[in-house]
Amino acid sequence: MAIKYVSIISDIERKINEGHYRSGQKLPSIRSAMELYGCSNSTAARAYAELEKRHAIYSIPNSGFYVVENQADMKPAAGSGTIDMASASPDLNLFPYRDFQHCLNKAIDTYKYNLFTYGDSQGLDMLRRTLVSHFANDQVFTASERIYITSGIQQAIEILARMPFPNGKRTVLIEQPGYDIYFRYMVTEGMPVRGIARSANGIDLLELEEQFKNGDIKFFFTMSRYHNPLGTSFSVEERKTIARLASKYDVYIVEDDYMGDLGSEQRFEPIYAYNSTSHVVYLKSFSKIIFPGLRLGAAVLPDRLLSTFKSYKLYADASLLSQAALEVYIKNGMFERHKRQISSQYEARITALNEAVERYNKAGLIETSGVRSGVYVQFKMPLTINLELLMKRLLERGISVRSGKDFYLSDYKERDKFLRISISRVQPEQIDEGVKAIIEEIQRLY
Structure with a gap:
C-alpha cells in the first residue's frame, strides 16, 4: 500500500x-482514482490527503478536489494596450486566487459558527497569535495582546491621527514627498501636520532632531522600507538614529511597513527593533502581497497606547472570514511561498527597468532612486521640464505615470520634479518600451 x-x-x-492538470482544474474523484490506479478507497484518499497537505491540491466540500494555483498557468489579463506605470495595485495575474479559495474553505471548516458572530474589535484571536511568530521573522517581537487587526492600514493610521498620545503633543510629522492619501486626510480633517524632506539619499537627521525637539511632534509617520513614492529604504544608521531620537524627545514613530513583504532584502530590521522605550507603532498591510480587496492590516501598539486605541476602535469591522482565511494562509506556508513568487517577479521587473534606463538615458536627463526591489522607482528630472505637458504627451502614447506633485503638501516649498514609476501592473515586455518613451519625451521638452 505504501508504494x-x-x-x-x-x-x-x-x-x-x-501541465496535464492545470490551475483550478478538477481532479478525478477518489472513486475514479481507485479505478485509474488500481488501488483501494483508503489508498486513494490517503494520497489526496497528502497532496492537500502539501498544498498541491485543495478540496471543496460536496464538489471534489482541485489543483492549487500555479503562477506559470496564469494568462495576462486583457487590457486596453496602455502601459500602466502609475498603478500601485498588485498585478491581477499574480493574485493567489485558488490558494486563498482553498484557505477560505479550510477556515469555514475550522472555525464554523465562530465566523458568523460580530467578533472582537481587536481581531480574531488565532490570527493575532499566528502574527506573533510571523512578525518575529521581521524582528518585531510582541505579544498577541498588543496586536490589533484593522480594516486595512488606512483605518489604523486614521485612528492614530485622531487619538491623543501620552506625550500631549499634537502635530504629525510626515515625509515630503510622502503618502498623499494620509496627509490629505489630515488636512481635510483640520489636523496639525508638518512636512520634512526625504530624498533618495535619505533624511536629514539633524533636521529631524530639531523637529523632534521643538516641533510639538506627536508622532513621525514614516515608511522605513520601500518608501512611497521614492522606493528607497532607510539605512541601518538612519533607523537606529530615528529610534534613539524618539526615546530622547518622547516622540512616537508610526512605522508603516506595508511594502516590507515585497522585497528581497535579508535581515532588514525595522525601526521598531531598535527602540527600547516602546515609542514605535509598527504597521503591516496584507493588501500588496495578497490582494487589495482583503482589506486587512495589523497594528503592533505600545502598552501605553492600547487602551486609547481600543476606545477609538469601538467595533469589529474587519471580516472574520477574511481574518480566518489569512490565518490559515500564513500558518500553512502559502503566504511565504506566494511572497517569494511575487517578490521574484517584481525584482525581475525592477531589474528590467534599471537596465532600460541605463540603455536609453545616455544624456543623463533623469536620476533614478536606484532601488533593486520593491515596487516604486523615482524618475527625477530637470526643473525646467513642464511636468503637465510631459504627462499629456505620455498619455497620448498610451503610457500612464504619477506626477511627483501629488506627493507633497500644498504649502511645501522645497520640491523635486519627478515621476513616480510603479512596476506593479506593467507587464515585463512593456517596460523597455515605456522607459524609452519617457526618456524620449523628456529629451524633447528639455
Whole structure:
C-alpha cells in the first residue's frame, strides 16, 4: 500500500508540473482514482490527503478536489494596450486566487459558527497569535495582546491621527514627498501636520532632531522600507538614529511597513527593533502581497497606547472570514511561498527597468532612486521640464505615470520634479518600451 500511495502522489505531482492538470482544474474523484490506479478507497484518499497537505491540491466540500494555483498557468489579463506605470495595485495575474479559495474553505471548516458572530474589535484571536511568530521573522517581537487587526492600514493610521498620545503633543510629522492619501486626510480633517524632506539619499537627521525637539511632534509617520513614492529604504544608521531620537524627545514613530513583504532584502530590521522605550507603532498591510480587496492590516501598539486605541476602535469591522482565511494562509506556508513568487517577479521587473534606463538615458536627463526591489522607482528630472505637458504627451502614447506633485503638501516649498514609476501592473515586455518613451519625451521638452 505504501508504494502504491507514493506512486499516486508522484504521478499526480508530475501531471501538475507538466501541465496535464492545470490551475483550478478538477481532479478525478477518489472513486475514479481507485479505478485509474488500481488501488483501494483508503489508498486513494490517503494520497489526496497528502497532496492537500502539501498544498498541491485543495478540496471543496460536496464538489471534489482541485489543483492549487500555479503562477506559470496564469494568462495576462486583457487590457486596453496602455502601459500602466502609475498603478500601485498588485498585478491581477499574480493574485493567489485558488490558494486563498482553498484557505477560505479550510477556515469555514475550522472555525464554523465562530465566523458568523460580530467578533472582537481587536481581531480574531488565532490570527493575532499566528502574527506573533510571523512578525518575529521581521524582528518585531510582541505579544498577541498588543496586536490589533484593522480594516486595512488606512483605518489604523486614521485612528492614530485622531487619538491623543501620552506625550500631549499634537502635530504629525510626515515625509515630503510622502503618502498623499494620509496627509490629505489630515488636512481635510483640520489636523496639525508638518512636512520634512526625504530624498533618495535619505533624511536629514539633524533636521529631524530639531523637529523632534521643538516641533510639538506627536508622532513621525514614516515608511522605513520601500518608501512611497521614492522606493528607497532607510539605512541601518538612519533607523537606529530615528529610534534613539524618539526615546530622547518622547516622540512616537508610526512605522508603516506595508511594502516590507515585497522585497528581497535579508535581515532588514525595522525601526521598531531598535527602540527600547516602546515609542514605535509598527504597521503591516496584507493588501500588496495578497490582494487589495482583503482589506486587512495589523497594528503592533505600545502598552501605553492600547487602551486609547481600543476606545477609538469601538467595533469589529474587519471580516472574520477574511481574518480566518489569512490565518490559515500564513500558518500553512502559502503566504511565504506566494511572497517569494511575487517578490521574484517584481525584482525581475525592477531589474528590467534599471537596465532600460541605463540603455536609453545616455544624456543623463533623469536620476533614478536606484532601488533593486520593491515596487516604486523615482524618475527625477530637470526643473525646467513642464511636468503637465510631459504627462499629456505620455498619455497620448498610451503610457500612464504619477506626477511627483501629488506627493507633497500644498504649502511645501522645497520640491523635486519627478515621476513616480510603479512596476506593479506593467507587464515585463512593456517596460523597455515605456522607459524609452519617457526618456524620449523628456529629451524633447528639455
